[in-house]
Amino acid sequence: MVSTRVKKLELLSNEDKAYLTNLREELNIQAKQVLGYPCSQVFDYSPLYDFLSLPINNIGDPYLASSFRVNTHEIEKQVLDEFLTLTSGDKSNHWGYVTNGGTEGNMYGLFLARELLPQGIVYYSEETHYSVTKILRVLNLRNIMIRSQDDGVIDYDDLRETIRIYRDVPPIIIANIGTTMKGAVDEINRIKGILKELSIPNYYIHGDAALSGMILPFLQQAPAFDFSTGVDSIAISGHKMIGSPIPCGVVLSKRAHVERIARLVEYVGSRDTTISGSRNGVTPLFMWYAFKTKGHDGFRELVQSCIQLADFAVQALNEIGILAWRHPYSTTVVMPRLNLTVVKKWQLAIYKDISHMIIMPNVNRQHIESLLKDIQDSDGEEE
Numbered sequence: 013m014v015s016t017r018v019k020k021l022e023l024l025s026n027e028d029k030a031y032l033t034n035l036r037e038e039l040n041i042q043a044k045q046v047l048g049y050p051c052s053q054v055f056d057y058s059p060l061y062d063f064l065s066l067p068i069n070n071i072g073d074p075y076l077a078s079s080f081r082v083n084t085h086e087i088e089k090q091v092l093d094e095f096l097t098l099t100s101g102d103k104s105n106h107w108g109y110v111t112n113g114g115t116e117g118n119m120y121g122l123f124l125a126r127e128l129l130p131q132g133i134v135y136y137s138e139e140t141h142y143s144v145t146k147i148l149r150v151l152n153l154r155n156i157m158i159r160s161q162d163d164g165v166i167d168y169d170d171l172r173e174t175i176r177i178y179r180d181v182p183p184i185i186i187a188n189i190g191t192t193m194k195g196a197v198d199e200i201n202r203i204k205g206i207l208k209e210l211s212i213p214n215y216y217i218h219g220d221a222a223l224s225g226m227i228l229p230f231l232q233q234a235p236a237f238d239f240s241t242g243v244d245s246i247a248i249s250g251h252k253m254i255g256s257p258i259p260c261g262v263v264l265s266k267r268a269h270v271e272r273i274a275r276l277v278e279y280v281g282s283r284d285t286t287i288s289g290s291r292n293g294v295t296p297l298f299m300w301y302a303f304k305t306k307g308h309d310g311f312r313e314l315v316q317s318c319i320q321l322a323d324f325a326v327q328a329l330n331e332i333g334i335l336a337w338r339h340p341y342s343t344t345v346v347m348p349r350l351n352l353t354v355v356k357k358w359q360l361a362i363y364k365d366i367s368h369m370i371i372m373p374n375v376n377r378q379h380i381e382s383l384l385k386d387i388q389d390s391d392g393e394e395e
């Protein structure tokens with residue numbers, strides 16, 4: 013396999029070969045200094061590389077036969093089974109497909125919501141990921157932003173009072189299951205309590221669980237976000253906690269909702285139930301391999317060790333005078349905005365007056381110790 017790859021590179025000019033070598037080296041360096049973005053690097057899918065020589069395409073509904081059969085629908089369904097198990101869903105009442113990532117999953121949730129409640133108003137908090145505001149523009153949905161509390165959780169009082177004003181319009185609520193910057197969770201049961209209090213019969217709740225959808229199921233006493241709460245759809249990323257060289261994710265929803273939007277397409281011999289037509293058939297293989305080789309116990313261990321390391325990071329930062337904190341169910345360590353040199357070097361994320369670091373399975377104590385040293389060295393430096 014390796015020798016074939018080397019031989020194929022011979023088709024390139026020396027200049028192009030050198031360009032690729034440099035690019036690879038540069039990416040290696042950069043990959044070692046990512047502390048702000050949640051992409052696990054603990055994976056090895058090389059045993060599957062053989063599949064890359066095929067034009068695999070998962071076009072169509074994964075649960076239905078399609079006239080294009082170079083697909084991994086069977087594997088995709090097994091991946092969906094794993095996610096349904098983690099989210100208390102079941103195949104007879106829930107459905108899903110492998111997406112390109114969190115944005116597509118959020119778009120699918122809001123698309124279903126709009127088809128079910130065309131007059132609905134979307135409520136989402138200030139801390140909601142930017143993909144949602146973009147999707148609201150794409151789908152031309154009426155929407156209202158709700159205040160967030162300082163810790164990133166939606167302000168339930170503001171949500172209640174705003175929905176009260178528009179009580180005659182069905183609410184569509186985006187619940188953040190792990191906000192991008194603070195890892196905060198908007199509790200679905202609490203949101204449902206508000207809807208009950210206001211006697212609102214028709215509503216839709218989508219859970220954006222991009223990162224925390226693969227964290228909360230492995231922690232005891234984590235806030236409930238899964239189908240047992242009655243949530244209508246959930247989006248989870250695959251390239252974050254699972255890890256993948258190609259961005260991916262899943263969207264899961266109540267099956268009955270999907271029946272409402274499905275259209276039969278003769279050209280592909282399947283139902284058109286997904287946003288993308290042609291879909292990645294390799295990423296389901298990667299996620300399947302990750303679940304088979306790590307198992308839920310393996311992920312539980314990974315998540316718990318990330319939590320322990322996040323505790324170490326918070327304590328170590330506090331000891332040098334940085335007011336760092338984290339939610340008990342999140343590996344996102346929130347800090348005041350750090351010096352730009354440090355932010356740039358460690359690819360930390362910044363937003364307004366805060367920065368964060370996210371402890372993922374590839375992050376270790378040395379990373380944190382080096383970061384601490386850089387913070388101390390940069391103390392007093394001009395930006």
Ligand SMILES: Cc1ncc(COP(=O)(O)O)c(C=O)c1O
Nearest residue numbers: 113114115141191192220222249
């Ligand atoms: C909470 C949340 N939702 C959605 C997304 C979008 O995910 P993607 O970049 O996979 O589209 C992210 C990405 O970081 C996120 O943090």
